[in-house]
Amino acid sequence: MIYRKDRKVLKRVDFGAAKNSLMGVLAALVVYALVIAWGRVYEAFQLETLLVGGAVVVVTAFRLWLVARFDALYGAGPARWRKLFAFGLILHALVWGLLPAWLVWRVGTGFNFFVVILYNVGVTTALGSSWMAGLKVRQFYILLMFLPVIGALFLGGGLREWLLALLVAAYTFYLFRLYRGQYELFWHAVTRERRSGGAERRRELPASTDIQLSLVYRLAHELRTPMNSVMGMMSLLEDTRLDDEQKEYLQVAGQSGKLMITLIDDVLDYSRILTGRITLSPDYFDLRGAMEQILEAFGPMAQAKGLELAAVVDRLLPKRVRGDRDRLMQVLTNLLSNAIKFSERGEVRMDVDFTAEGEHDGVLRVRVSDQGAGMDTDTLKHLFEDQFLDGAVDAFAVRHTGFGLLVCKGLIEAMGGAIGAESVEGEGSTFWFTVRLGMQADMSESSKLSGAMADIQGVVVGAGAGSLACLQEEFEALGSQCQGARDYDHALQALRAGHREQAEFDLLLVDTHGRRELALNLCRNVLEDPSLRPVKLMLMCTIEERGEPTVQRLVDKHGLVTLVRPVHRTGLRIALGRLLGVPRSQPVQDLPTETPEERRRRKLYRLLLVEDNEVNQLVTRGMLSKLGYQVKTVNNAETALALLDQENFDLVLMDCMMPDLDGFAATRDLREREQREQRPRTPVIAITANTAEGAQARCLAAGMDDFLAKPVHLQELETVLRRWLSREDDSAAEEPDSE
Structure with a gap:
């Protein structure tokens, strides 16, 4: 397919990249001053600090000059300006890539190191969305930023340094793949297909919505794979000896990782909404209890900003309603998160009313109000519109609201409801939605407390x-x-x-x-x-x-x-x-699982992990070892099948997407061998980053027994393993004691 570049769009993109780089360039001076002054590096290494400081000043001055002279330099030649901008990026990456490596060598992984690493992570992440037109330069940029420090950490020799090196390496790999996906999406957006012969070729291609959805699913799969490594490594790092400062950095990184997973899920949901493939799973659930869980989650977040979070829930709200619990909570989470994010004072309030309109259904009305800065009329008018879908508007020149509100609108409309917003500048905003829900009648409860x-x-x-x-x-x-x-x-x-x-x-x-x-x-x-x-x-x-x-x-x-x-x-x-003094009825508690007998029983199970990604192998094996299971790892399906013919395993954890023979084909082959040779059935648990509709059904159809989505969390892994391994005869756990 032949494409041509839109010069006007490229100029706006280049100018946006130059303008956005100002904050990163000026922040570099602040970060370096903080390290040498507060971090007291200057007192110990005066000459080296002055040399590095001189390099930082020279690179900063060069990049500021590129921004100040943008019109003149770009007018003389866009290609020449891009080369100069790329040269400035490489110089910046070279200086700031060597700086943390030098700090590791001289002073170790203390305060100074973490400040510089946080700055490097921030500027490389910001570069992902500011200059998507050039791929090779950006990829070279992140390699210069992180490879020196990875090498220095590995040469440091300690367990903590090795874990930090693995985390930085995983994040580097994630950015490397992310930049590739953003580059492809960028050129799909800013290029135009030539008309000659286009109509005939388009008839031979699948529908454009299918192509877009396939691209989104593939991109989400590629992003989830490195995120599995990052989140898994951080969960393992939590159990190591960390001081308070390192725990705080780890907590921030964990919150950012969860935010990235949420963003990936929002992108997938929005793509499903655009293509009309959103699915709902209505069932009866405790709406009040679900909202209380959200309040408990957002309460500390609001209080940390000095905000008061309150919820006024209609006392006539039925105890159980019928709807899609997860989707409703997704909408509430987005609205509360936005209200807290854009408020600096006052109160964030959620009002929930329910009006019964029959014996079995009613209308739920929810309002989320804040006392933030508010919005002007024009912003409010386009709040729930996706400017990228409006061909008459330059999508790269407008301010976007993100996926959250767009996903909320799509989900509420899929439920047959309505959503909107009201706002007054300087006074705050109110987001509301209404949706019809079924309700379970005759759920009144008697309470001693009422008496x-x-x-x-x-x-x-x-x-x-x-x-x-x-x-x-x-x-x-x-x-x-x-x-x-x-x-x-x-x-x-x-x-x-x-x-x-x-x-x-x-x-x-x-x-x-x-x-x-x-x-x-x-x-x-x-x-x-x-x-x-x-x-x-x-x-x-x-x-x-x-x-x-x-x-x-x-x-x-x-x-x-x-x-x-x-x-x-x-x-x-x-x-x-x-x-x-009113006694409270206590629910029956589950029996504890972390008993010595439980740990001893787990050691008798032999698990086989089939995973082609080395970092994911390390993460999953670490989780299984932490739970107390024996685990053997192979990196391809052919080796796994040969091993299953020779040895007995109690359970197989199978990655679905592998080169040559994938997990689906391998599981089908395993089931055929078991049937042909009359061998006992070995449970197979699918582990995949594919969260598209039908992915779980495809796993079950291939002969797998259960499904885990990446990134895998320790609690979810433990739940699935207990579900399938608890079916074994527990008497086997007593055999070692009888000898």
Whole structure:
């Protein structure tokens, strides 16, 4: 197929790359100054530090000159400017690639090393989306950035240095493949097919949507493979001896990895939405419980930014509704994540209402509001539109909202609902959606707590508007009432006045959201005042505040009951039960699995891992060893089949995508041999990065027994193995003791 370049688009891309490089270039000076000053490298190696500093300044000045003289240099010759820009990138990579290697050699893997590595990771990741027109230069750039430090870490000789080297190598490989995929997508977007003979050729090709979906699936598969290595290595690194600083870096890296997996899933979902292939799996589930899990996950994130997260859920919400739980939670997660991300102050509030419209269904209405910067009218108008699909708009010249909102719109519309947004600049935004759900009738529950709460009057002080509305809704559901107090002093006065007038409040809820010290002082005054002893007291705080010594002293001395924000029904009812002495029915606990007998039993199982990627071999083998299983590894299916003919294995972990003979064909061959030779059936678990529709069905059709998607998590791996290996006769575990 013949393509021609669009010079205008390429100029905008080149200018965008030059402009975006400013932050990285200026950040280089700040990072280097931080390392030599705060990191105290200059005091120990003055001459070497000055030489490296001179190189950093020269490279920075050259790249700033390229940006400042863009119009003149580009006008004289675009190709010449690109060569100069590429030369500047190579010089930058050479200096900053050697710098961490020099730090490892001189001062080891301490603060200075991690600061430089984080900078290198940041600029190489940013380059992925800023200059996609040149592939070889970008790939050479990341090799210069990371190969020197990988070599220096391996030569360091310690286990920690080797693990860090493997992590950096895995990330380098991931970027290498990512740049290739971005390069191909870029040229598909900015080139135009010539018309001559195009109509006949297009008739011979599959539908364009099939080509796009195939490209997205292949790209997602290629991205998941290195991400499996990165996430697996970090999970293994967590169990090594790390100081607090290294644990913090590892936590940030883990969050970034999870964000990348979420982005890959969003890309896949959006491609399915565009091609009309989105699938829903409706079933009955506990909607309130699912939302409470989301609140517990986002609560610490919001509180870390100084935000208050609250949810006001309709007390008439059915206990069980019928819908696609995962898709609904995906929409809620996206909306809450955006609200927290774009808010710097105030409250993020979720309002959930349900209106029954019959015996078996109703309409769910959800609103997520924030007090952030808000949006202008034009941004709000195009919020749920994909500018890349509008041929009349230059997609590279507009500001994009990302996949999250587009995926939300597609999912809600697939459920037959509607989604929208309202916003006022400077006041905040509100995202809403409505969807019809089935409901399970006659799910009312009797509660001893409702009897204990009858006619109880409560007062809430210090809580935000959302938390107060949530408490009022939940108290009404229990047949009681609560009201808000203006401030902490007013609440204390109201309690004492009620005692004198014999119109006492029964329950006081003190929230630290207003001012923590005043809240704790109010708790002390109430707990130590004999006249107020009939008043039940509960402290509402964050999970971090609950562990502080001042709060723990009140808990230990007075038995103070605490309630962790954000408030939801389950947490509130547990706290009220403790406060009022209402016994709580405990669910039956699962038997512990990490017993000595369980570990001993696992050692008797022999597992075969079939994986062609060496890093993935290392990760999966490390997880299996951590769980206590014996594992043997081969890197191709032919060797695996020959080994299965000679030895007995209790289970096979089979990678699906391998060169020559893939996992599907290998499993079919294994099942034929077992049937022909009347051998026992060996369970085969598929491990693949392919998450397209029908992938699991294809695995089962090939004779595999179960399915694990990459990146593989330790808990999921343990669950699948226990499911298939627990069927063996446990008496085998006792045989070694009988000798």
